[in-house]
Amino acid sequence: MKVSAPSPDTRYFEVQDLVQSQGLHTICEEARCPNIAECWGRGTATFQILGDVCTRACRYCFVKSGRPSEPPDELEPSRLAHAAREMGLEHVVVTSVDRDDLPDRGAAHYAATIRALKEELPNASVEVLTPDFLGIEEEALATVLGEQPDVFNHNIETVRRLHRRMRGAKVEYERALWLLERAKQLATYDVLTKSGIIVGLGETNDEVLETMQDLRAHDVDVVTIGQYLQPSPKHAPIDRWVHPDEFRMFREQGEEMGFGSVFSGPLVRSSYRADEQKHAARAVAY
Ligand code: SF4
Secondary structure: OOOOOOOOOOOHHHHHHHHHHOOOEEHHHHOOOOOHHHHHHOOOOEEEEOOOOEOOOOOOOOOOEOOOOOOOOOOHHHHHHHHHHHHOOOEEEEEEOOOOOOOOOOHHHHHHHHHHHHHHOOOOEEEEEOOOOOOOHHHHHHHHHOOOOOEEEOOOEOOHHHHHHHHOOOOOHHHHHHHHHHHHHHOOOOOEEEEEEEEOOOOOHHHHHHHHHHHHHOOOOEEEEEEOOOOOOOOOOOOOOOOHHHHHHHHHHHHHHOOOEEEEOOOOOOOOOHHHHHHHHHHHHO
């Protein structure tokens, strides 16, 4: 796998300046995403709200884990919307750390962020990649979907058998599926739902296909599948390198299953070329 380095001939440093000057976090940096030169170079980024400390500790994730000391930053939504407007984004992707310490798990902050984006960029679409809102799922979904994000994304991350081992006892495979289906049911508008699978954590191809089928059975429109890269020696080891032919097979099988869009490849991440994923899914829907 080859990735490009940041280049002054692209928009990379413009995006970096904006992110830094507005005091924002991005999952691109926090998760050490290998696509950062490409995505920032094309003037896109995925914003990470609610701080940079996550209350979970998934074994594959580089985001800092611990107990956050700060409440949500009330001015973050407007700074984020300002940065998105300066970047000229037509599709804005927002994710967050898990905030199990907050009574609403951060749902109101998501809602405020979507509102700010819709005010500042009325023609842009908004995608949210949310945590599972443990224990208050229904209320949190209603709060977030009340602001009508165009895409509701929640990553299932791995197959049923590895779920607890990789994500901890709090996280349930079935709950992720339920959350995605419930989002579709609760939305009073035509929302796209989306989920992502990481491969190379110890799963088999049949288990990946089974997870894709589970997502389709819960009415998910878009799926992304990408290779796991171990972010540090403390994280789960890489179990296998999935061959490009296998990624192609996942895409072909996913299309047959009826997904509107399947992005499958070694460097695919949940938010990789999210604008194109959305367009592809919409093109199939209409
Ligand atoms: S794939 Fe997503 S997380 Fe990675 S650099 Fe691109 S926008 Fe950021």
